[in-house]
């Protein structure tokens with residue numbers, strides 16, 4: 001939109017910039033800047049318009065964008081244009097993600113290159129390399145306490161190692177996702193050091209207080225993220241002689257986005273990694289970006305304004321780059337991180353589907369899809385140009401963030417049901433074979449979350465120990481069943497490293513003084529490559545899981561109804577063990593797929609009479625696309641094997 005006030009400001013800025021920028025090939029940039037400037041101006045004004053330095057900061061922002069564009073390699077500029085043409089390229093069913101810790105997976109970035117063939121064999125084409133930046137040893141939070149946002153941890157490699165990896169990934173048609181930890185820095189970051197030394201302008205980068213008066217007011221309504229290891233949300237810094245806000249660990253200082261300089265620094269950093277070849281940027285802990293006394297300091301409106309502004313800036317400079325919102329919050333809140341726009345994602349194109357993840361764990365424990373069926377309904381339709389990241393396990397814990405009223409509707413008491421789940425997964429329940437570990441227990445409100453590897457949580461560890469072939473088979477089936485959901489649900493499935501070979505818990509973290517207090521390390525093991533090579537040995541556990549997943553992935557890529565266009569319909573059934581939904585492709589092939597998942601360890605039946613009447617099925621021509629088998633109903637009943645699933649096509 002054209003508007004006089006903002007546009008005349010833009011003209012002033014551009015005149016000033018002309019002396020500065022040598023690159024004369026800015027045509028595409030200028031067009032985008034013109035298109036987005038009014039939005040950028042308005043958002044920046046909403047956030048910072050009251051400040052005397054508003055105009056100067058606006059200049060700084062545009063300068064940052066222009067310099068970043070000037071530094072954007074030609075090849076990436078071309079990619080931006082190609083993606084502009086094919087604007088919903090990332091909604092395709094062909095994308096399969098995989099998250100890994102570089103050090104644990106392959107020692108370093110150079111080593112990762114030699115493992116790409118392994119990943120491609122599985123069908124992976126989107127790689128999320130967890131944070132690789134420089135962090136203080138022992139105070140790293142697994143890479144989320146960054147000391148230098150532009151320096152790769154020397155243990156993991158260098159910028160030129162990353163460049164080489166990016167080149168290799170591009171050749172293979174694989175996407176790269178990198179983290180930018182936007183909410184906080186390490187307390188050893190240069191800004192924190194300067195703040196500690198008394199530099200007021202850097203103290204303004206953080207939330208810093210002389211006494212407890214303001215912190216105490218915040219604390220009245222702020223929950224604790226790590227109640228065991230870092231209780232409270234503020235830390236006393238003796239050198240600075242002040243309190244500093246630390247929502248996560250005491251060594252992670254929260255950035256203060258009320259300061260426009262912070263916003264501009266972070267945009268610059270995002271664009272730095274975009275220019276290095278990241279296709280996707282994962283924005284960590286976005287729900288926490290804005291703090292307000294009297295609130296939980298999560299999901300505040302201003303946090304959304306900041307993300308919109310980040311997106312608008314990125315669209316000008318590196319429009320081909322996508323954002324992932326890491327917001328592990330309630331469904332009605334998470335959907336807002338796509339941006340509240342009619343069609344496009346105006347904040348992040350991709351968001352973690354933590355709702356589905358937690359509900360799946362409920363289904364595994366109860367062997368029923370009751371809560372899953374109810375909970376899925378509260379996931380609102382997403383915007384057209386937006387998609388979910390569907391996952392079973394990630395590097396973090398499993399939080400039981402279900403809606404209490406859904407739990408009641410499913411027939412359980414919310415408090416008792418949560419307790420049952422925690423007990424079930426942490427080995428305090430008689431019938432459970434899960435081997436999880438409690439995480440983040442909060443004595444004040446009774447909350448507990450769960451850590452543990454996928455394989456150990458579904459009972460594989462216990463089954464192997466007991467040398468029980470039936471239990472082993474059930475655990476393998478459960479691993480495949482869970483993946484069948486994230487591959488069929490709609491969105492980008494994100495596998496977690498090690499899961500495709502049934503990696504068990506790793507308790508060695510207990511021996512490391514820096515890790516023993518954070519049980520999430522139980523599921524962040526070194527990948528055992530000798531175990532991985534067993535995937536080639538017929539009949540091994542590794543082979544059964546790996547080849548099962550590999551086949552499923554290959555089949556998914558061929559089913560156009562699995563692309564993500566709000567083309568999913570949940571089907572109610574009388575059988576509480578079944579999770580049933582249909583996917584349809586109304587764009588190309590007019591095909592429909594019925595996904596049926598059985599969470600029980602007995603075979604279960606589904607009556608398809610109604611579906612036949614509705615014309616969904618021709619009862620004699622039902623085929624499971626996954627196995628390729630024809631399915632014969634008897635008296636309109638289809639039998640789904642124990643812990644089995646079907647992807648049925650008529």
Ligand code: OTU
Pocket residue numbers: 141142144145181225248284285286287326327328395396397
């Ligand atoms: C994120 O986590 C990261 O994924 C964690 O690994 C980090 O510890 C954390 O941020 C701090 O950087 O912010 O929006 O159980 O689910 O902290 C959710 C806690 C987050 C994580 C939560 C999460």
